[in-house]
Amino acid sequence: MLRRGLLLLAAPLLALAVALVISSIALLLSHHSPLSTYSKMVSYGVCSKAFPDAPCTAESMVSILDRAVPYFLSALAVAIGFRMALFNIGVGGQYHMAAVLAAGLGAAVSLPAPLHVAFILAVAVVTGAMWAGIAGLLKVTRGVSEVISTIMLNFIGGGLSTYLLVTFFKAGGSDNLSGASKTLPTSAWFPSLNPLLKALGLTAGDTDLYGFAIVAIVVGIGYSILLQRTRFGFDLRASGVNPWAAQASGVAQKGMVVKTMLISGAIAGLVGMPHLLGFAHKYSNDFPAGLGFTGITVALLGRNRPIGMVLGAILIGFLERSAQVLDLNGIPKEIVVIMQGTIVLSVVVAYEVVRRAEVAAAERAVRRRLDSDDGPDAGPPPEPQASAAVPV
């Protein structure tokens, strides 16, 4: 199984190497040194050193992790759909709807601290699930592709959340120019992990490390257990790789579509929570956008595996954070966009290459083993495997 582990690592490393080569070409074409650019990015991204003689702090690390938490949650929401061959493109709409209702209703009640947070999370989870559930219902009752309906629900969700904000949840006061909702009371704030940083002797300036990272890790573990250890997860994965076989085995496909969309939406509802509960404490029109699409990228990078998606989320966070130092050095920070794009493309290609290598290796292994067992009497070679589906 060591071989298999190496193959698993080979794909992302190969992809990263290809992305570095292509980005280097782009840098050379614009007359910048690739090596010095990368070293600046690393020293800023790892050590927060904007200049060579600046002190090394954990500020960048914290910023990268804070970016990674919502990306990871978003990726989990996308990945559970992917595992049953459903494309939830609507994480964006789902977390916006969840965040505005969570912020609005959360500010309207007063509860003791843990209950208040739990109440807000419950609102977010239920709202996200309902919003995604619409797409699931449309698919099973009217045959509407979930790709189309979730994209449309993104627009509707964006408009509706603004409407809800302005009409019901907007805080009073003439200085509220951004139209933000009422600030949540401190009982609804999620504590940061800065005490932990301090205990480790790290300084992060005035940046808070989201405590919500803990929740994200728990959800990631839950995702893994649900898919790998439960009957429901088996039914879901079977439906994803072979819906006909799943149906013949007794999995009601329509029910599975709705349930999967509900779970995906429920996780999506959490995507805005690190920002809401850990930083802004209110919903406004400048609430972070685009987390849904980054989630798709991260799910692809991580091949729908929790550890892979954690690393993918951190990689994207690192690229975004370290891009900030490039402008200071007169290097166009768009180079990071090129890197992200090439990484995703080469990861997809590399995974396919590695998958074929795995298929060939597995077939060879079986044949070799059988040949040594009982000579040439091992039956005909395996049939061609055009349909050897890979779990996505």
Place this chain on the structure above:
Amino acid sequence: MAAPAVELRGITKRFPGVVANRDVSLSVARGEVHAIVGENGAGKSTLMKTLYGMHRPDEGAVLVDGKEMKFRSPSDAIDAGIGMVHQHFMLADNFTVLENVVLGNEPTSGGRLDVKRARAKIAEISDAYGLGVVPDRLVEDLGVGDRQRVEILKVLYRGAKILILDEPTAVLVPQEVDELFGNLAELKSEGVTVIFISHKLDEVLRVADSVTVIRAGTTVRTVRAGEVSARDLAELMVGSELPTPETRESTVTDTVELAVRGLTLNAPDGRRILDDVSFDIHRGEVVGIAGVEGNGQAELVETLLGLREPIAGSVSLGGQDITHWSTRRRRESGIGYIPEDRHRQGLLLAASLWENRILGHQTQAPMVRGPWIDRAASRRDTERIIREYDVRTPSADVPAFALSGGNQQKLIIGREMSGSPSLLVASHPTRGVDVGAQAAIWEQLRDARAAGLAVLLISADLEELIGMSDTLHVMLRGRLVAQLDPARLTPEELGSHMTGAALRDTG
């Protein structure tokens, strides 16, 4: 004598691992209706694809009007005057007949579609061949027979003088078949050559001038339609090898396990697929269903499993009415299933063998406890199947795709025999497996039958059907048309029942 309209000489076409056509030769005279008959999988479609330029033969020559042709694509074939009407219509529903006919071949004036010229030409063709096509109707408003005429007109519009019709009657009701045959007679009288692919012998004899029989990828004989009976053709189609039915003791009991009454099923487009099907299977009995593929056997199986909803009739298992049960409930109550296409319905190819052990038994011990999968127990039970059913594999952890077809099938059979099923639905259980595995699978089915299992056996292998079944039904166009005694039956008799020839001969 004039050169034949179409001549095929020594056509051989190989696909990886199979020879689909072997040394096929046939000659079609101008202005005749020439039928090509053979069972499904005999190689008719491959041959027609060769003639229509959809792929190139590995050996042999295609001659049109005496000239050798090298078709690289269907458009080369169309240029040579060959047109094909596919079994599945290729029409845009939201376009009118006129738009569909001219699509890809539009007459234009000044860059715009010249509707007037198109309409005139369509009317001319329609009148010349008596097709009665109305150019301005929307295709979505047309019935199946009308759509087929549009397809024919589309081909004629492109100048075809040789028409290939691939199973044209498969989608038609009897009155529509009559109309089609009327159209074909018109076409013939106007000098069009028709190649008519079918496996329905009574229809072939009504419409064709000559008939070429294909069996196992090669041409058996070409005969004049007036000089043979349907029974003769059936014998040519099925071949005359005699199987040796197994002589063995009957294990049939008096207890009815499965009772099917008046089962009727429609396709989504309203065509009748199963028509008033009734039969019983007793404990310890193997009931075989014979029939040319595509006559409703696959749908019968899917209906019994709860994958399709019948419009009438009932199914009861062990005395309980299961007509409206879900698939899962049926499987929990003891229906084992060996699907016709194991890659499609029987396996998760990329998953390990022990995960495949769970498939179809997701709610059953020992693999599953409550909501949890018990991986260790599932592995252990898979290893038991590997041992007992002689599945050749290094371990239960290899992915299913790494096994050969025969070993995949042995795993499926072991899985479906586990947990003491009361009914086994076995669809082509030995298709695509090697001889050794085939014998083993037969032996396992016999043992299970002796232990009281009720088995429904669907197969295209007549020897298997006759040898394994205690009772044999013949299915034709969704109906059970005959019940035969396998102990006193030859494959020729069975073959003529399957193609409907026996019905026709006896009136």
